[in-house]
Amino acid sequence: MRKFFPFLDWLPKYKKSYFGKDIVAGLTVGIILIPQGMAYAMIAGLPPVYGLYASIFPVLVYAFLGTSRQIAVGPVAMDSLLVAAGLGTLAITGVENYILMALFLSFMVGLFQLILGLLRMGFLVNFMSKPVISGFTSAAALIIIFSQIKHLLGADIANSNKFHILVVNTIQNLGDTNIYDFGIGLAGILIILSFKKWFKKFPAILVVVVLSTLVVYFFNLEIYDVQVVGYVPAGLPSFQMHNITWEKITQIWPIALTLALLGYLEAISIGKAFEEKNREETIDPSQELVALGSANMIGSFFQAYPVTSSFSRSAINFEAGAKSTIASVVSVIMVILTLLFLTPLFYNLPKAALASIIMVSVFGLIDLSYPKYLWKRHKDEFLVLGLTFLITLSVGIVQGIVIGVLLALLLLVYRTSKPHFVVLGKIKGSDYYKNINRFGNEVEIRDDLLIVRFDSQLYFGNTAYFKSQLFKFINAKGPNLKAVILNAEAINYIDASASNMLIQVIGDIHKMNVQFYIAGAIGPTRDIIFKSGIVNSLDKAYLFVKIKEAVDYFDDPNSISALRERVAYQNRWE
Template identity: 35%
Template sequence: MASKHFSSRTWSARNRRGWWHKVNRHNLRRDLLAGLTGAVIVLPQGVAFAILAGLPPAYGLYTAIVPVIIAALFGSSHQLVSGPTTPIAIVVFTTASALAVPETLDYISLVLTLTFLVGLFQLAMGLARMGMLVNFISHAVIIGFTAGAALLIITSQITNVLALDLPRQISFWINWQHVIEQLPHTNYYALGVALATIATALIIQHLRPNWPSLFSAIVVGALVSLMLGGEASGIRLLDTLPTHLPPLSVPDLSLDTLGKLAPGALAIALLGLMEAVAIARSIAAHTHQPHDANREFVGQGLSNLAGSFFSSFASSGSFSRSAVNHRAGAQTPLAAVFSALAVLLVILFAAPLAAYLPIPAMAAVLVLVAMRLVAWHQIKVIFMASPVDAVVLTTTFAATLFVELTFAVYVGVMLSLVLHLNRISHPNIVSLHPDDLGDHRRFVTSRPGKECPQLKIIRIDGSLFFGSINFIERALRDIDEDNPEQKHVLLIGSGINFIDVAGAELLVREARRRRQLGGDLYLCDVKAGVCDILRKGGYLELFGRDNIFASKREAIEKIFPRLDLERCQQCSVRTFTECASIEARE
């Protein structure tokens, strides 16, 4: 146990400094280009998400600076990019707008305090090592969530690609209804910019895979926009940006304010952690890079705590920007740091130049990235190999589209838990018989006509705990119905890893019942942990020490004399080596 603990600590220490060895000229170049691409993407998103959160547009860009740097340096994922996100912005608005008028000073103060509380909750959960909670997010949940999020990204950007003026809708279905209705009003200049951007990215990825395809595509999109007339042709460009550093801010830490915001802050903290870890796991599935959920909790918590003092609202991992970062070739967290620094430099020195960036080009990059997020091969494998996982995947995918984005992960997690509990409460019970009559007693799955008529041998592959005892008890009673003469039952315990008090009482209860029937219940190959529970609970005496054996061979040798020998003389199966003694008597 000590060595395992040491191994865990060693891995954690290595993981903390695991990406520094990757910092070299080649990777720095890739990180820098990925960071610049991410900065271009976050400029319009930050403005939009701030407005969605009920804040002045500048606060979206502030949230794309300090929180991004802190989360990248203290988190575990090398490609995860944090900052403003749609789900968090919506919940921030819902929580704070009930207490103050949006965009007012009082409202901004509440949002900053809310951000501080979110960070505090997240940091506390990280320090308490509650990252184990993410172990309940199955691979099928991640695949379904990723596919659904990809379709939502495409849905959110298709209006920018076509330059359609549509009302802001949250519903996936209603958004597409509006798009279809407004298709005749498509601006083909904007569509041309988007198509040129996509074509450039695809050509570069095919001919020059090592080139920064996404960043180059946005540059080409900007040039095409200029050639087509820009805003004069109806092509939307980025709005004017602020030209000063994020102002320092102080959250309102009065007990009254903290009490009002605490419930909403806890909800946002959980949503943000679930979102960030789900994205980190999704990226890790492609990069095969290990990630530490506890560190991710700490990184997100510190980023929100720091952000609350630098005019930032609650942030989390961004699915679209993380995907862009990964696809753009990011190798280390420095890519996210470069992205934040690039946003800061744009604010200070290049705000006027941002006005030349066409929104259709940035939307096209997001659409292209989203299309590559869908793991078609893995979806096919899941549907072919595991109907249960296919249900989880489909449910998570549907919930992502038709329910709130982050709640979809909750749906998938809850469904995974229900199905997991159903599996462990129905352990596999296998009937066995000896196939090798030698000393090793090799046992195989029973075939008709091969079992001893008096002794039933079964192996339970699972735990004997309160959730499974009803199923196991029914299976033991079914033995009586299938073959009433098999009053003796040998239970091979090599597959039992855990037993609780309810499981121990089941064994004692079943042993007593079988003795009343004229038989008995026996155990062999029982693991040390199971024996400890039986011994400490006083169940060994009730069950019978003489009924517990170290091996299958010993069990058969000791059980055989307890069988009805007269019946053995009439038996033609001759299952055990000991049956030869009956033949000798005949």
């Protein structure tokens, strides 16, 4: 039970001294969550109240099922943008149908996460490399910022998921700027930035919300066409079943899977970061998938759109001293009280103020230091980052991350198809065998012996490269060559194609009256050597633990020891 309900593990150990800290953290995060949730719902193309709905049941479910004590779950900017981008490609007519599809999307996201969690498939997120995430995040942040300019200017600017179209639309409508909206938005940005610099612990977002609402109310700025949130329905979200059809599933599954993986990546990366600070490991990656999946699925029945962990609110939660997910429960209580009693107060909240909150929050997602680092150290990964960034900006949000992942995988395949393959020589006066190109005159090179090291697994993608390079090394040695030693320490796997290739290569080398030895093969690789039949063409006596033993055997076949035989031949197939 504790495996599926982690709160059963930590709740009995909960100390009374923790409660006060959780209360403070919960109240602090709640103050931020309410306006942020409403702002992020706007990014998703939903009425602001749906940001509050998404801050109730999903947060409660995660509080009981999640394994991280500090992360704050709820609406986030990135996922909100993906919701808008994904649903924007569908032919949806009417606000009501759009809302229903957003809720169904949440259900599908949760379903994918739950299935992946139950199947222990958390490793899939590893295919989303840091260059891809960095390029995608920076591009998405720019799109989010420019998507809010219409609220900042108070102008009717057509929305788009393509950055260049947003820029063009903004320039074309600059003349329609409402000076009051612009003034409120600009003031909001300046207040948040000022508080971040001089009053870091004070909730600047709350100040912006309160001041801007009071300004609109007392000066009656609505008559000057200032855009406000307007009527926010009071009361808790009602239970609502989904109308599940095959057509809806086929339309929505690609964006749902993207959101499921990206949302999980955000949650697990944030949770791991706080684990390192606490020096306490509590996160179970697969259980996190179950927790997020359950949160999104159950939340979808109570009018919540997709949620995940928020970096900014999680950081605030941690800094406020949160000790458990009880802090999240306190935040939920604040949201519930707001929906029950305080919704009339948000009528005069200007959308420009919410836009300023979004723009400042999202600006921090633009990372310039990491691309600089890659440009200096890893230009191939910089290319992946740059292409992901440009495709996300110009083609689309979903296309950007999908193509970015494919580019990262192609780079991986390219690297493994032509791995490091070098000739080794003995360092003079030692038993070390190192790359002759690195150590130059310090190594002894023999004409009758070729020692090579292949620094990768052997699989169908690099068999041709292995074979051509090996015979290139052999031909360079000339007619005096008597034996080839393959240092297999770095070869952790040999697939069926590579096994057949190796058997053929060993046979070709033997026809040249040259022996072939394998040294340093680890246990799993030795198992494959015996299981695949490589040992039959090689002769079991030509397996060695170390390169030195192979060289000694070549010089004197009687140097073999019983211990060396037992270790070198050990495998699961004899």
